[in-house]
Amino acid sequence: MKRKKKKYMMFSLAILLFSASLFLLSCNKNQDNKPTVSEKKPLSYKEIPIEYESFRKVIGWMSDEEVLIHSGEVNNDTLSLFNIFTGETEPIYEARSIILTAIISENQQQIVIQVASENGGELRVIDRSGAVVQTLPLETKGFVNVNWNPADQHHIFISYYQSDSNMVVGDWNTETNEIVSIPSASLTPLWYSANLYLYVDNKEDFSLETGELYMGDIRTNETLRLKSQVSSFFIHDDTFITFTPSDFAEDELLLSYQYPFMVDQSFMSIPKVTMNNRLVFPYLSQAARNTPVYGVFAKEAAQLELETGEFEFGELDFENKTIKPIIDLPDNAPISMAHNGKYSLYGWRFESIIDIEQQKIYSLISMPN
Template sequence: MRKKVPKTIGIGIFVLLFAAVLFLGSCSKEHPKETGKAEEEHVYHELPISYESFRKVIGWLSDEEILVHAGEMNADTLYRFNLFSGKLTPIYEAGSIILTAAISENKQQIFIQVAGEAGGELRIINLAGEEQQKLAIETNGYLNVQWNPVEQNQLFISYYQWEEEMVVQKWDIETNQLKDIKSNSLTPIWYSENLYLYVDNTGDFLLKTGELYMGDIRNDEVTRIRNQVSGFFLSNDTFVTFSPSDFSKNELLLTRQYPFMVDKGFITVPKVSMNERLVFPYLTQSGRKEAIYGVFAKEPTQLELETGEFEFGKLNFDTRKIEPIVDVPDNAPISIAGNGRYSLYGWRFEYIIDLEQKKVYPLIPMETP
């Protein structure tokens, strides 16, 4: 004779079974979607461009898109490429060789230097590939370019003429005029709409000495504002100077200032040199008050004797230490995305560093043997 199950126990078992079915159903339906979405967000696509055609990545157009320079023979093209969808979209066909390209601070315009038989030409295009300005220039040498972060119609161009004479000019895109700028450096950096900074290394090829100057484009005046500065990094309100350490010949001193000219801590990093000439670390920052990242040697390195070991890491001026993120093969340039999650890396920005995954991914196929 079977025992009769109490009614209350039967109801309890039914409720437990029903809850279990709901839980398993939610796991089988919702979680794969969430996992798939998370994985999809972190899948990087290689550029659908051959190694031979790839020139370089110019920089970030957004947190997901980069500007790519590629070409065949004497005809170069600029593309926008979405890292996560893999979509490659042509923007502009130059009809000649592109020597230099740079993206404006607001990501809406692109500077292009093209080479020609009688000399070069400067061009400004928008993201639709429409030409907005042109200007002939005598040199066919590579230009240094620095876009004004405040006034989008102003940028610096600089180059060596006849191998010795330094030419530093401001290009006013609106008026399409060039104006000479006072600078004893080939790389003046905009500090504000009208002010700029540069280091005069006073003829010291080894870069062990230097003086920091501030110039004003409104009155053509320059003022020496600090000694013992060999180089610097400037981004938004962040200003970091480089100078040899007074305490160790194997260290480089990085001093952070915030606000400008007010010291807010320092870090010493292993010194890197090439034939005794200082090699400064590459730094990058995604925005105001955000973390500063860089490529640093693990040990003092003389590049003429050894390749060295390098790492991509975060500067912590409070602890005076570098917080390592991932090893990288060389002391090469970097550029972080606006969201602070990814950084371009490499002499042609041919890699991307995922700061959360702590991995380095190639953006172009490997060179064929």
Template sequence: MIEKRTHYIRVTLLLMCCCLFLFACTSRNPDGAGEGEGQPTDSEELSLARLDIDYRTFQKVIGWLDDETLLVHLGSADEHKLMTFNIFSGEMEEVYSNESSILTTEINQSRDKILLQEIKNGQSAFKVITPDGTTIQTTTFGYTSYVNIHWNPTNDNTVFVSHYHFDHELEAETILVYIWTIDKNTFSVRDIPSLSPQWYSENVYVYIDELHTNALFIGDIRENKEDMMINRDISDFFLNQDTFVGVVESDISDNEVLLFHEYPFLVGDKVIRIPKVTMNESPVKPHMTQSTRNGKIYGVIPDHSFSLEEELGDYRLAHLHFEDEAVIEIMDLPENAPIALSPTEEYLLYGWRLENIIDLSNPELIELIEILN
């Protein structure tokens, strides 16, 4: 009797062990696929590719076309190109090429149109194309040097085009600002004393008056009246959709600037204090980026206050967490350079030519292209 009971217990334990083993195997591989059969590892999924090109042709990375695709500008004495580049596969496809030199390129808010300025034989032209290379509009333009472009985020049929202009009558340099209506291919001059006016909505724009007051103004293209000053203290700003961050010198500390966060615009929210960097005694706006509406904001933040005439300083990449009014440091950066956050907020481009990429889940500066081939 005891032997039978012992045998029964052993059989029961053996069956339980088999069940547990099978359950564990099923949990690891619910689809029943063998290990390595179409199942990429974590390292494979996160592996970033490098640009496989001659470094001498590399001009810059323009920006993100989608979660994993960049628009890249290549150029030589004979030809300039725009190419797409997949950051994981490394695959590249040509979007546009011409014997002209491409000076300025801008992607619209929806990432489905690209505006470029090119120069050939001393003549300037604008083109609007799609990421598959289809030309939407082409027009000549009478200025043969670099221009500033700001694409309307809510109506991509209108674009600010601005540049410096020497007025021979006044014998002084001034600023010309045009509104290009793309479908009608018309240019209208707008009296805006700023090289960098920015659209807030389809008709409303904001800017810093660079010629007179150095204050923040707001205007409306539907009105012919003078633009309205809305803040005399804001010396510069960052704007992305409904998010506005104004730069204000502290009236308490000479070594700080205040970043005033407003969401929606003109609705006061939170303030972050950072060290002040100056040039010509004026505060320098930190490079900032945001990719989604009311999403995360990242900035290139100095670790102490200084003048650029005296030193270059040290900088860190930081998450500007306005909700808690906190600067969350992520990693050291070699210099103060532009940044561009991916649509998924997982990766960030960095550098004067956006030639580096940072995986924000494991922060490390990775070169997209080797400097020497």
């Protein structure tokens, strides 16, 4: 009896060990089948479900997954939200006229648009639902430059030529709907903080080789010259990069890097690009404070009136004074990084996306045959 009981216990133990082995083997097999980080399925970008003839452009990012689409028919333009991963499209505003300009606020909660009319049109501020928050009649029929204050969403720079010699530059307070003229020798002043702004005075030098950097204050309406030999600049949060023709090589453009603003960190040179003897500055973009600065750079110096040039999307590396190449590009066109830093809009109409990890370009609009 004892011998049978002992055999039964040994048999039961063998079954338990065999079952445990099968369980562990199954777990290991399932674990092996799980994709690693490097094996994760690439992101799938959807195409905008709009006919090419109706597509105007992608305005910019409304979130890490949504972009603002400008489309339209004759004298009837529409703004829509488009999810680049799900393909979901949500119309939010019908202008019932032509939209000339659309700029998204820094907090991605509002949009300022310029609509055209026989009398000159107007600026309208709308929210994400399409509700009109503010309007401002315009005296010009031309394009209006717009720069939204990143620190105070109620202040917007607007600038345009009223005539061939009369440049209008003003601070539009959307709360009071008032415009205050600001001193600026440039048609494109850029906000630095809630009250301070920057611009370059190129001294009417068509080549843009000459320039001086100024800072203005909307509280005092005074300006201060900060630096000479600055042709243009890039600013985002505390990142500040100036562009200056190199004194050492005719075919190079010098980039000086400050972080935070006015604290020199480093400099480097990139190939110089011109068009009809006028400097062409690189398109730069940054996702967030203290993150990499990406740009579109020429592989070699180029005169675009004579050649198309070869360009690449890359990351500025000021520590090693070089560009980290990511992908070759078909054209020298603008970029705009998503806030998560994973991908960027690209193209003259932002019609493509550059995926940084995959090092690929994806089209957002179906091109005609």
